[in-house]
Amino acid sequence: MPAPASFTNYIDTHADAFIKRLGDAVAIQSISSDARRRQDVIVMGNWLNGQLNELGIETKLVDLGTHEMQGQTLQLPPAIIGRLGSDPAKKTVLIYGHYDVQPALKSDGWKTDPFTLVVDEDSGRLIGRGSTDDKGPILGWLNVIEAHKNLGIAMPVNVRFCFEGMEENGSEGLDECIQEEVKKGKDGWFDGVDCVCISDNYWLNTRTPALTYGLRGIAYFSINITGPGQDLHSGLFGRTVHEPMTDLIKLMSKLVDNNGDILIPGIDDMVPPHDEEELKLYRKMDYTTDDIEEAAGGKVALSSDKTTVLMGRMRLPSLSLHGIQGAFSDVGCKTVIPAKIGGKFSIRLVPPQTPEKVIPLVNTYLKAEFAKLNSKNKMEIEYLHGGKPWVADVRHWNFEAAKKAIEAVYKKTPDYTREGGSIPVTLTFAESLGVNVLLLPMGRADDGAHSTNEKLDRSNFIEGTKVLGTYLYEVGAAA
Amino acid sequence: MPAPASFTNYIDTHADAFIKRLGDAVAIQSISSDARRRQDVIVMGNWLNGQLNELGIETKLVDLGTHEMQGQTLQLPPAIIGRLGSDPAKKTVLIYGHYDVQPALKSDGWKTDPFTLVVDEDSGRLIGRGSTDDKGPILGWLNVIEAHKNLGIAMPVNVRFCFEGMEENGSEGLDECIQEEVKKGKDGWFDGVDCVCISDNYWLNTRTPALTYGLRGIAYFSINITGPGQDLHSGLFGRTVHEPMTDLIKLMSKLVDNNGDILIPGIDDMVPPHDEEELKLYRKMDYTTDDIEEAAGGKVALSSDKTTVLMGRMRLPSLSLHGIQGAFSDVGCKTVIPAKIGGKFSIRLVPPQTPEKVIPLVNTYLKAEFAKLNSKNKMEIEYLHGGKPWVADVRHWNFEAAKKAIEAVYKKTPDYTREGGSIPVTLTFAESLGVNVLLLPMGRADDGAHSTNEKLDRSNFIEGTKVLGTYLYEVGAAA
Structure with a gap:
């Protein structure tokens, strides 16, 4: 009517x-x-x-x-x-x-x-x-x-x-x-x-x-690494101690691949594959990769296929690395070995994912990866906040x-x-x-x-x- | 006299x-x-x-x-x-x-x-x-x-x-x-x-x-990654664009191993191995790994062998990751995809290394590693300052x-x-x-x-x- x-x-x-x-x-x-x-x-x-x-x-x-x-x-x-x-x-x-x-x-x-x-x-x-x-x-x-x-x-x-x-x-x-x-x-x-x-x-x-x-929902984490009692001078301590940054960067590098795939086992797998009908929805959308690149302000789309880009945003989880708290972040050349740092990342969630379901997967994976590093530093995974999709x-x-x-x-x-x-x-x-x-x-x-x-x-x-x-x-x- | x-x-x-x-x-x-x-x-x-x-x-x-x-x-x-x-x-x-x-x-x-x-x-x-x-x-x-x-x-x-x-x-x-x-x-x-x-x-x-x-001397670098025109929202853009942080963290993870070995080919190799006489010098030094751990304020020595620790500080180069400029570094949970970031690291140099000798090795290696990422972002390696050993x-x-x-x-x-x-x-x-x-x-x-x-x-x-x-x-x- x-x-x-x-x-x-x-x-x-x-x-x-x-x-x-x-x-x-x-x-x-x-x-x-x-x-x-x-x-x-x-x-x-x-x-x-x-x-x-x-x-x-x-x-x-x-x-x-x-x-x-x-x-x-x-x-x-x-x-x-x-x-x-x-x-x-x-x-x-x-x-x-x-x-x-x-x-x-x-x-x-x-x-x-x-x-x-x-x-x-x-x-x-x-x-x-x-x-x-x-x-x-x-x-x-x-x-x-x-x-x-x-x-x-x-x-x-x-x-x-x-x-x-x-x-x-x-x-x-x-x-x-x-x-x-x-x-x-x-x-x-x-x-x-x-x-x-x-x-x-x-x-x-x-x-x-x-x-x-x-x-999408979200689950936001910080990987906290500690070891030395205070920030150290890289001249005095370089190649003598386990540097928290070395550990953290290795762990952060194992979270997401350069094509956007999430490397934490079980996260991407949790999402049911699309069927032909759903695919049609994305194909039908009035959208091109030019649209995303214009919005992003750079030619950086993950794919030239619009359905891949649209599904990446709408029906798949994503993992973004946001930054590091406690490391050197200023202009200039500080020769510091940061002692207490937190690597921030978040996962955007889609059904049936919930923070409750992904938190244990994140914990298990990062603990196993950290163990492989044979580091004497300590790691703690902090769940900061989240919401369901x-x-x-x-x-x-x-x-x-x-x-x-x-x-x-x-x-x-x-x-x-x-x-x-x-x-x-x-x-x-x-x-x-x-x-x-x-x-x-x-x-x-x-x-x-x-x-x-x-x-x-x-x-x-x-x-x-x-x-x-x-x-x-x-x-x-x-x- | x-x-x-x-x-x-x-x-x-x-x-x-x-x-x-x-x-x-x-x-x-x-x-x-x-x-x-x-x-x-x-x-x-x-x-x-x-x-x-x-x-x-x-x-x-x-x-x-x-x-x-x-x-x-x-x-x-x-x-x-x-x-x-x-x-x-x-x-x-x-x-x-x-x-x-x-x-x-x-x-x-x-x-x-x-x-x-x-x-x-x-x-x-x-x-x-x-x-x-x-x-x-x-x-x-x-x-x-x-x-x-x-x-x-x-x-x-x-x-x-x-x-x-x-x-x-x-x-x-x-x-x-x-x-x-x-x-x-x-x-x-x-x-x-x-x-x-x-x-x-x-x-x-x-x-x-x-x-x-x-x-030791030093060569201080920043790996600069750019792509999007401005910082992006991870909800809107997660899994649709090449995120500079994903690229940068991958590159930074390939610089140094968790035992302190430098992964850039040719850097560690440039240093002649120690001979027995030099080893004696280190063995003779009044030093224990307790000394380094006390100074560092934590039980984080790379080795329990004092000569290894002493040589790591005195006769070997070291590579430390200092931090990231332009990423999220504050307390809290910003859901940002940083658009323009610089990963800071430096290499402490020992003879016969000089900044002039290591810069091309750093450039060649990082360019090759970046190419492997198939990213649409841009990478620039910035040499910030240095000094000879x-x-x-x-x-x-x-x-x-x-x-x-x-x-x-x-x-x-x-x-x-x-x-x-x-x-x-x-x-x-x-x-x-x-x-x-x-x-x-x-x-x-x-x-x-x-x-x-x-x-x-x-x-x-x-x-x-x-x-x-x-x-x-x-x-x-x-x-």
Whole structure:
């Protein structure tokens, strides 16, 4: 069931007002990872809450308490839980978004002031911090509701909202907040939720809308090697002692091969091979290795075969070596034998992998490899943090509804994608509510979400708003 | 020819005054690597110059110009060139020392104020920054000359002096100063120098005096890997691109084996094997693997055989991995794929190795190993700095004189040692003057020269002064 023509017309005719409102949101410097901006995040939460209330959405601000950051005790910005409609005959959709943003300074390389939304008429870009991550998508939902309110049309579904102000800084307190709301059952605002929609990621490219049904998990480790009592001088001690760096580098060199294969036995093997049907999904995606190399800023793709690259990102685990703590890392020529070092690496996980399943494999392998070195140093494997992967059923009516909405608005079949990274709240919703979760991106691959000159294309904002509205109609019509 | 009894008596009876003078020197915070202390280094130079003049030594202060440091243009402390005696019938000994010190703060872990010389009566330790490195040895020479002046005895040799105030900060300007003085020939103050004596290193242990006849050189490299245009997110790019860290860690793992063997073909092979006579030297040294493990602060010696450990430090090259520039090195769990990294390592060199000889071996090997990786990243091998090794002829009368002096004062045969590190001025003297250079350490292995609670044992200061004086008599008597 498509959205009524009056709705899409309203979106087109009010585009400039929507962009102005996005500008108002971008102007609030709601940087959650900077203690000096914490008050701005709270101001942004209040601004958003006011907008929701004006549109007739009932809200409550959930106090998430305080946390320690940059040597200060800071108030956490509130989670905003909202509800609109309680018609038992209608489906109920829970919408998530975040109103905080990444840091941005003009001196980082921005061509314009990051907190003044610039409308570039030539390129059609709306440039500013938070334009695509995630203020644009949040305001997309508000645009939809405003249209219905002002047109006097009933919403096709009941809507629940969950907006947070700490997504760019670990989503502190959010999991507990969601779980508590769910636990309230009939008395909670998430009662009766039929599906979840999150608009906080990106198309695979700059051309084709996408639906995202998977996220990789992660297990992050440090291989800690100790031996000498203090850092030693390489002139005095070189070739007399077991140097921790020699051991660590040998171990780190045995984790991943240059083609990306993970060398820890049992990790790659844990993932079932793809079947022909899945392969077709990747073949169909509008993607080339040029896309990945453009995004990476260098001709460094692991393969010239696009399906290999896509599967490497979406359906296979990956192992990255991040660096070494405690070794010499500065400019110059320090002749040090570092005494106490930690080699950091992480494994991105895909189903059926979980941190619990890979930790023992990592431990067993590294202990065996370390034993082979005959070193008198000590090794300890430290598991630093992790999270499970997530994959949704794309045949669910929630995904079908989004597919139809995209086809109606963009006249294109969406790419079905899995993200290589993680959005932890996805798993929290899926596990605590037990319903299908859909990732419905509004922006494009080149939006530069965490980078300089972040933008949302005007067409993605306006057509994307239509997709969000149409999606709700398709959900409402789903059997 | 032993020193006259009146000389050794004078040293014993004036010990307290010598220690007081050492205290005056330690009190001047002549830290050459701290811009805020530069004026103190110059004050120290002037103090030393005054002491030399009072003892009848003619001096000239050589202006070494200015240098840039910590954002400032700083005056370099002067080199002090001195002379005492010009009897053509006597040998001429050139003495080197440095009057600057390493930084020291009580908060670093000093038990007493670093710049107040503390005489610990129980342990016999003289504790303070510069006590052993290198103010104690410099004042040892002054003690010798004072004794002769006050006793009215003629010095057995002519003496030339070269004292600098930048040794702990790269000896800026010193090489040029020495070379210019040598170039002056008959008009220069170094004309007619027969041998050089440097007292600026340490015994091999805490028990047996040493003579040092070798220093390792160094060649310092960075393996630079680049590929992606900017740091990438491991979620988005893991298993899709050639990660520079994967390449770098593989290359670094192929440089040195866990037993200390250098894996770059041709480097270890370049060193001639030891003969039985040389082996005897190492066997004879008063040393155990406990000594090295105590110094290293951990049970991490590469071998339980002392000759293997000693040869590893003294007569073999060593390769140490220092760290990685541009990778993640902080605490925490950054999920970064670093885009532009440099792996730092250095090779300590022994004759006949030179930086010029090992650089092509390093380049050839690493290029071949990198080619095997089939990576699309780029590798560049950067040679950062280096210096040649040095070995002196221990059968020279200069070494014989020092050996006799040690036997006379300590009633022990010295250990003949080679240092694993470098003292670049040694090579400058050897090459520019073409005479034998002797390293005659005053302090013990546990003096903590660059560490907290630096000390010089009272007996090393006083008996060491006797050794310096007796050495001059033995030089004077040498055929």
